[in-house]
Amino acid sequence: MSFSVSLRDVTLKYGDTEALSDVTLTLEAGKIHGLLGRNGAGKTTLLSLLAAFRRPTSGEVLVDGRPVWENVDVVSQVALVREGGDFDDTDTVKSSIETGELRPSFDLEYALKLAERFEVPLDKKVNQLSRGKRSVLAAICGLAARAQLTMFDEVHLGMDAPTRDAFYKELLDEYMDRPHTVILSTHLIDEVANYLEGVVIVDKGRIMRHEDVEAFQGMGATLTGPADAVDAVAAGLEVLAEQRLGGTKSVTVAAALGAAERERASAAGVEIGPVGLQDLFIHLTTPRPSPHPHPEPEKAKPSQSKDDRTGA
């Protein structure tokens, strides 16, 4: 049993500022979803609604088909792990972990095993931990919550690269052992891209895109090969990113290649790969002059749920 997520016409205002505007979104249960967006786009606000940290100004937030606000059966199975975690800083690490036992599903043994593996000292106070270790502690508590909906909001901040890698692997292992719904909010897009099954891009308080990863990857291509050949194939296409090493060039283009173009590229010795999620994200969320507006989201979303609405 994992939890689906549904927001219907949700708006959340901070004073006069709309952090989320008329958002409608459905996330399928039992998948790992990526939540991407620029700073201040509304990612954290969206997650805080799903965890009942906040109540929307208008609209409805449903988790597992049920209103989440003050719903003990739901919130006890929902975990939102914020950067640095929510701890009493004067508590010891061990005591902070044990607090998780308020959840009937919390796995203390697993949490302590992870603490040992990630070398988080149990006897230290939380305020004595480095930023990285504190992030690890938060991640451990999130994993050990064994919730049906687990959300990690920039929880990797402060972790070094090996620790992040180990965390992602542990997250995936836990997910494989016990399928549940996971939402990862992050700026390190390429690091998590391989783990994601669905991607939601939030921009300026609205859902800009919601697609399966494959759909995103089909929105563009990476061309790699001899520089001249790559330039020839990419001519006339919108280039998102390019790299050059000696005579070899790699170009990311924001267009799906047709059969003829693929054939021509192959004949010229150009390899075609999927577009990088990060390049695509930058392309989609970077404001451009009016002659080249953002792609019309509704038209470019064949796999998008009927319930999802874009407001970009």
Place this chain on the structure above:
Amino acid sequence: MPNTVTLAGRRYAFGLNLFPATVKYFAGWILAAVVLAAIVPLIVSQWRSVDISAWYIAANAGKYLIAIIIGGFVHTLLPIMVAQGLTRREFATAMGIFGLLWSLFTGVIAIAGFLGERAYFSAMDWTQAVGQDDPGIVLRSVGEALDFAKLYPLSYVLYGTAGALLGAAIYRSDSGWLAILPVVPVTLAVDDAMSHAGAWGPSWLVQFTSVVTDSWGDWGAAAAAVAAIVIGAWVARRIIIDSPIRSKQA
């Protein structure tokens, strides 16, 4: 918190478990208060006669400390517990249980302190006088000491409720501290009614509180305290239930 706790029972288990943990944490503070209340008069007696109750000061400072502790707990633990999957209603119930236990426990210690001091002062032939006026009210027997101290547990619950309300209001809103405007005068006035020696605190703060309440009598004062506690707890609960969890600062 043992993981055998059920979803239905966890609010009670959390509130109950917080009590012994807090007693353990503040045991040193309580012991220090007892020791100081015993030693300071002994030191003073070397130079002059002892004619004021040291425990009176400790017990009344304790009222403010109770308010700060419970208010601090509400303010600090609300986001942590919601992040642990508790509803605000569960949290409010847990804090109510904890607050009641902690306030009554410290209130009973306050009574025991007055009785113990009565015996101590009697043995040393000192004067156990209470109140901020000079001269204060002299407690001449165990019965008088008990009569003076009997409403302290209720007074502690009153201050604890005030602390919870302020802690919740300050968490709820940046301007929540404005809640002190009604809460502090009401708390001091009701406490003044319950105490034969008047409310305790800075004179500029407490001098206005006795105007209305001096004639209420013990039962009237206790009834007013219960009413203030019930209303204060209800308001605190409403604030907690309505509170969004604040964003974390980068």
